[in-house]
Structures are given as C-alpha cells and as structure tokens.
Amino acid sequence: MNDYDLSELYQELILDHSKHPRNLGALADASHQAEGFNALCGDRVTVFLKLASGRVEGASFAGKGCAICTASASMMTEEVKGQTLAEVEKLFTRFHDLLTSPAEPVEDLDTLGRLASLAGVRRFPMRVKCATLPWHTLKAALDKKTGAVSTE
Amino acid sequence: MTVGTAKEQVTSQGELARLDVERVRQDFPILQRQVHGQPLVYLDNAATTQKPRAVIDALSRFYEGSNSNVHRGVHALSQEATDLFESARQKIGRFLNTRKAEEVILVRGTTEGLNLVAQSYARPRLKAGDQILISGMEHHSNIVPWQMVCQQTGAELKVAPINERGELIMEEFVKLLSAKTKVVSVVHVSNALGTVNPVRQIVELAHRVGAIAVLDGAQAVAHAPVDVRALDCDFYAFSGHKLYGPTGIGALYGRAELLEAMPPWQGGGDMIKSVTFAQTIYNDLPYKFEAGTPDVAGAVGLGAAIDYLQAVGIEQVAAHEADLLAYGTQLLSDMEGVRLIGTAAHKAGVLGFVVEGAHAHDVGTILDSLGIAVRTGHHCAQPVMDFFNLPATARASLAMYNRREELDALAEGLREVVKVFA
Structure with a gap:
C-alpha cells in the first residue's frame, strides 16, 4: 500500500485553482509589485497590489509555477482583497505557520477559508516553498523591496 | 577483493554479450x-x-583496515594508505588513458576540476580582448567559473548556440572561433538534454586557432569509454559519484606540460617541497594541485567503482x-x-x-x-x-x-x- 497520500496535496480546490487561476495577469494600476523566485524549481511569480487608504483594493499575480504555487497565488490574491495591511500581515503569519511550524499547527482551519486546502502541503517538505513563494513575494511587494525575492 | 559479480564474457563470435x-x-x-x-x-x-557493494565495502575496508594520512608517515598504515591512494590515481589514469598517472589531479568533482582550470590556467594568462568559448547547453559549473575569469581578466565569454533538438550548431561554433579564442570548454554529454557533443572535432577546431580544449565529462564517463589521448583534449574533468563511486571525489586530467606551467591553485600541506618564511618551493605533479589532506577513502572508493564498471x-x-x-x-x-x-x-x-x-x-x-x-x-x-x-x-x-x-x-x-x- 502507498503510505503517501497524494490526495492530501492535490485536493479538488487546489487543482481547480491551478487549472483556472483567479486574478492572473498584471494589474494595470498596481501601486506595489515584486517578483519572487524559487531557485529549486525555477518558478517565478510576480505579485501586483493596489493599495488605497491602508487596504488592498486589488491583487493579482503573473508567472508560471507548479500547481501548488499557482493555486496558492490564486487563493492568496482572492483572500487579501479588501483586507487591511494589518490583516494581511496576520494572515501571512498564520499561513506561514500552518505550513512551516515544527509542531503540528493548532490553527482553526475553518477560519482560514480556502487557504485551509493547502494545509496538507506541510506533509510534503519539498513542496512547502511552492506554496509560500507567492506569500513571500506579496510581503516583499508590501515592504517595497526591490529586486527578486527568493524562498531561501 | 570481490569485484562485480556480473561480468559477462565476450562470445566466441567476438560480439559483446548482453549485460545481465x-x-x-x-x-x-x-x-x-x-x-x-x-x-x-x-x-x-x-x-x-x-x-555497488564493491564500492561500499572498499570504503569500509579502508576505514577498518588501512586508514591513515597519505604521503606523510613512515609507519606501515601511512604507507598502505598512500599505496591505495596512488593506486586509485593509476586506475583513473588507465581508465582515461592518460600518458602518466601524474596527469590525474584528484579533486572533489567536476565543478572543482573546472574551477581549477579556470583559476590556475586561464586567470593568469587571459587579458582583455581574449575570448572563452562555451556552448549553449552547459551546466552552471561550466559557465560560472568562466564568467568569474572574465570578470577577473577582462576576457569575454562567447556562447555557441544550440538548435531545437538540443544539438550544438557546429557552423555557429566555428564562426565564433578565432585567434582571440584562448579556451574552449564544452560538455561531453549534456546533463539536461543527453546530447553527445562531437568533442573530438571540437578539440581539433579549438587547437587549430591555438585555444586549449576543456571537456566536462561528468555525464560521459559512466556511459561510454573515454580516451583523453584519442580525444586530444587538454583538460577533462569528471565526478566519482556519477560513476558509481562516492561523493566528494573526482578527477581532473590535464596535459602534463600545461599542468607543469600552471601555478598552484591552493596553498597548504602536501603541495610543497619545502617551506621557509622567505620562500616556498612547490611540489611536483600531481601534488602541486592537491593541497591539504585529500579524500583518501573517496579515492579508494572511486578506484573500486572503476574496477567494478570495468568488470561489468x-x-x-x-x-x-x-x-x-x-x-x-x-x-x-x-x-x-x-x-x-x-x-x-x-x-x-x-x-x-x-x-x-x-x-x-x-x-x-x-x-x-x-x-x-x-x-x-x-x-x-x-x-x-x-x-x-x-x-x-x-x-x-x-x-x-x-x-x-x-x-x-x-x-x-x-x-x-x-x-x-x-
């Protein structure tokens, strides 16, 4: 028997977002943007944000990544839309901990919405960076860091 | 010593027996x-x-029975370890058909071998206006060392393009060769595409314009016989771990007269004949390029891997x-x-x-x-x-x-x- 449950990784929702990514393409009136790079697989993702009075009014991404990276970017742009910067910051930390905390997270998955579907990625350590790359890129865009960021 | 249980005989017709x-x-x-x-x-x-078991056993046997530093002691174990280490070098030399064992420099792998050539051969010689020619299918280890030399010397890196099948376009390669070309460095077998390059022809073309020819053999040595004399290349680098041997050990073949004219790359123990604070006299080949205690067990393991491959x-x-x-x-x-x-x-x-x-x-x-x-x-x-x-x-x-x-x-x-x- 296979001890390695792939269905935990490639859930319906994840496959849906990877095959039909939301908010794909550059945002014409973006106020912030950054490019992220995963040196392991060569994936590149650019995150575009439109901020107005401390809130994310628009979010999109461009680039071609693996299914996990694309789905994560797609869901992220949906989730952060309408959030305040403080809320985005908090969500970043929650999502990051969900995937990378050494101890099993005590996160209430019900309150994470669609992002909860990515919780299974933590069981695939080689793929965690695929899911976190868009988020690191988002953070870099907010921090107005110049140049490409990496997940290293 | 048990080497390979899978040796096949050449049939009476002289055809190769199938590998079992x-x-x-x-x-x-x-x-x-x-x-x-x-x-x-x-x-x-x-x-x-x-x-293979033969390599794993060779490593254990070395550490269990012969471990010692090489080229240093007069005691029995040191002599034994030195003999094993040097016999591995000789095996590598025979494997590549070098003229002499001293043309085999033991390094960590292909990357280190190519860096050695870049820093010790190319860096002291090249100047602004000179060119280094590589191909469009190189591994980063045959790109970055040359980019570093270019930064250090003002030389220029030229890249011969490939076609959509992943083959080097020889007409373009020839066009990029000139009297300015001092080094041609090309992969023997591409790691990403599997392309086997016409390296014999490449070496000849390089020599015709007075350039040296360096070959990255990382993906070649385990898959077909390599004869550096027949290829007529000036340097050939490979890694042991892609040849069924241990990680952390590899070899650089260099033409003796080129190696002799090159300055050492790293300084330290074993690469010197005598040291005073006023003057240091460098050791002979190959030791001039092997500063510090080498990976003795790794070399022994690589020797065992070559024995195994040849037995099969x-x-x-x-x-x-x-x-x-x-x-x-x-x-x-x-x-x-x-x-x-x-x-x-x-x-x-x-x-x-x-x-x-x-x-x-x-x-x-x-x-x-x-x-x-x-x-x-x-x-x-x-x-x-x-x-x-x-x-x-x-x-x-x-x-x-x-x-x-x-x-x-x-x-x-x-x-x-x-x-x-x-």
Whole structure:
C-alpha cells in the first residue's frame, strides 16, 4: 500500500485553482509589485497590489509555477482583497505557520477559508516553498523591496 | 577483493554479450528498498548513481583496515594508505588513458576540476580582448567559473548556440572561433538534454586557432569509454559519484606540460617541497594541485567503482543503456501529452520531457508517490531551460541497473499525471 497520500496535496480546490487561476495577469494600476523566485524549481511569480487608504483594493499575480504555487497565488490574491495591511500581515503569519511550524499547527482551519486546502502541503517538505513563494513575494511587494525575492 | 559479480564474457563470435541486468542489480543494495511502500525505481542517475557493494565495502575496508594520512608517515598504515591512494590515481589514469598517472589531479568533482582550470590556467594568462568559448547547453559549473575569469581578466565569454533538438550548431561554433579564442570548454554529454557533443572535432577546431580544449565529462564517463589521448583534449574533468563511486571525489586530467606551467591553485600541506618564511618551493605533479589532506577513502572508493564498471564491461553498459534509451524514447514519444526535450541524433542516458498542463515539479511529486525517482527543475542549466522557454523539465536518466520494466513504470506514472492534470 502507498503510505503517501497524494490526495492530501492535490485536493479538488487546489487543482481547480491551478487549472483556472483567479486574478492572473498584471494589474494595470498596481501601486506595489515584486517578483519572487524559487531557485529549486525555477518558478517565478510576480505579485501586483493596489493599495488605497491602508487596504488592498486589488491583487493579482503573473508567472508560471507548479500547481501548488499557482493555486496558492490564486487563493492568496482572492483572500487579501479588501483586507487591511494589518490583516494581511496576520494572515501571512498564520499561513506561514500552518505550513512551516515544527509542531503540528493548532490553527482553526475553518477560519482560514480556502487557504485551509493547502494545509496538507506541510506533509510534503519539498513542496512547502511552492506554496509560500507567492506569500513571500506579496510581503516583499508590501515592504517595497526591490529586486527578486527568493524562498531561501 | 570481490569485484562485480556480473561480468559477462565476450562470445566466441567476438560480439559483446548482453549485460545481465538482474545480476547487476544484486550488486546494488539500495535497489532492494522501497519508497512510499513501492519498489524503488531509480531514474535520477545523472544527479548521482547508486553504489555497488564493491564500492561500499572498499570504503569500509579502508576505514577498518588501512586508514591513515597519505604521503606523510613512515609507519606501515601511512604507507598502505598512500599505496591505495596512488593506486586509485593509476586506475583513473588507465581508465582515461592518460600518458602518466601524474596527469590525474584528484579533486572533489567536476565543478572543482573546472574551477581549477579556470583559476590556475586561464586567470593568469587571459587579458582583455581574449575570448572563452562555451556552448549553449552547459551546466552552471561550466559557465560560472568562466564568467568569474572574465570578470577577473577582462576576457569575454562567447556562447555557441544550440538548435531545437538540443544539438550544438557546429557552423555557429566555428564562426565564433578565432585567434582571440584562448579556451574552449564544452560538455561531453549534456546533463539536461543527453546530447553527445562531437568533442573530438571540437578539440581539433579549438587547437587549430591555438585555444586549449576543456571537456566536462561528468555525464560521459559512466556511459561510454573515454580516451583523453584519442580525444586530444587538454583538460577533462569528471565526478566519482556519477560513476558509481562516492561523493566528494573526482578527477581532473590535464596535459602534463600545461599542468607543469600552471601555478598552484591552493596553498597548504602536501603541495610543497619545502617551506621557509622567505620562500616556498612547490611540489611536483600531481601534488602541486592537491593541497591539504585529500579524500583518501573517496579515492579508494572511486578506484573500486572503476574496477567494478570495468568488470561489468563499459561497452556492455553502453549497449544496455542505448537499448533502454531507445525503448524509453519510443514509450514517451507515443504518449499523448508528453513531449521529449532533447532529441539530438546522438544521445546518451537522458530522457528529458514535459507533460502538457503539468509543471515538472508536480510530475516529480506524483512519480515520487509511486516510488519513481526522477529529477525535476532546471538541472543547473538555466540557459537550456530559457532556450526551450520552459521553467523546468522532468528528467529520467539511466544507469547500468535500470531495466525496461522501470521505464514501463515511468510511463504508467505519467499516465497518472496526465489523469490528474488533464
């Protein structure tokens, strides 16, 4: 028997977002943007944000990544839309901990919405960076860091 | 010493006997293990090969019975370790058909070998206006060391392009050669595409304009006989771990007269004849380039790997892998949604591919769940990926212990991938 449950990784929702990514393409009136790079697989993702009075009014991404990276970017742009910067910051930390905390997270998955579907990625350590790359890129865009960021 | 149980005899007609893959497999302990509950299908041999029992035993035997530092003591163990170390060098020399064993510099691997040539041969000689010529299919280890030399000397890096099959375009290569070209450095077999380059011709063309010819043999030595004298190359670098040997050990062949004229690369113990604070006299070849205690056990293990490969028969291995490559090429070519990347007329050991609608990373994860190990990513050859306009490819790469059934398992796994991502 296979001890390695792939269905935990490639859930319906994840496959849906990877095959039909939301908010794909550059945002014409973006106020912030950054490019992220995963040196392991060569994936590149650019995150575009439109901020107005401390809130994310628009979010999109461009680039071609693996299914996990694309789905994560797609869901992220949906989730952060309408959030305040403080809320985005908090969500970043929650999502990051969900995937990378050494101890099993005590996160209430019900309150994470669609992002909860990515919780299974933590069981695939080689793929965690695929899911976190868009988020690191988002953070870099907010921090107005110049140049490409990496997940290293 | 037990070396290889899988030696095959040349038949009375003088034809090569087929390699007995089931017997070979018994020599590799790791092939017995399972991954995620499935039998391991190891198709990542271009990254590193698995090790036969003969190599693993040689390492243990060295540490259990002969461990000592080399070229230093008068005691018995030091002498024994030195003899084993030097006999490994001689084996490597015979394996590559060098003129003498001193032309074999023991290094950590191909990367270190190429860096040694870049820093010790090229850096002191090159100046602004000079050129270094490489190909468009190089591994980063045959790009970056030359870029560093260019930065240090003002020389210029030229890149001969490849075509859509992944072959070097020889007419373009020739056009880029001139009296300005001082170094030509080309991969013998491409790690990302499997292309076998016409290296004999490349060496001759390089020499015609007065350039030296450096060959990156990392993907070549385990798959076909290599004769540096017949190739007439000036330097040839390879890694032990892609040749069924240990990691951390490899060799650089250099033409003796070039090596003798080169300054040492690193300073330290073993590379000197005498040291005073006023003056140091460097040691002779090959020790001039081997500062510090070398990987003695690694060298012994590499020697054992060469013995093993030769006992099995490198011609048999080449024939076996050519059969697998043809079989795998046909299998993948026939698959809906799978596209081969790297379709050169002359190839060795590598099946690069992409699956429509699926990123290579996802292909790798699904195959892994089935116990199939392939490499996914840019294969340390980002310019190759850029040429094909791909972020990444998947790569199945072959070794002597692979069998057709494993390629069938790969194809079955890819059907699974297509199902998930269709």
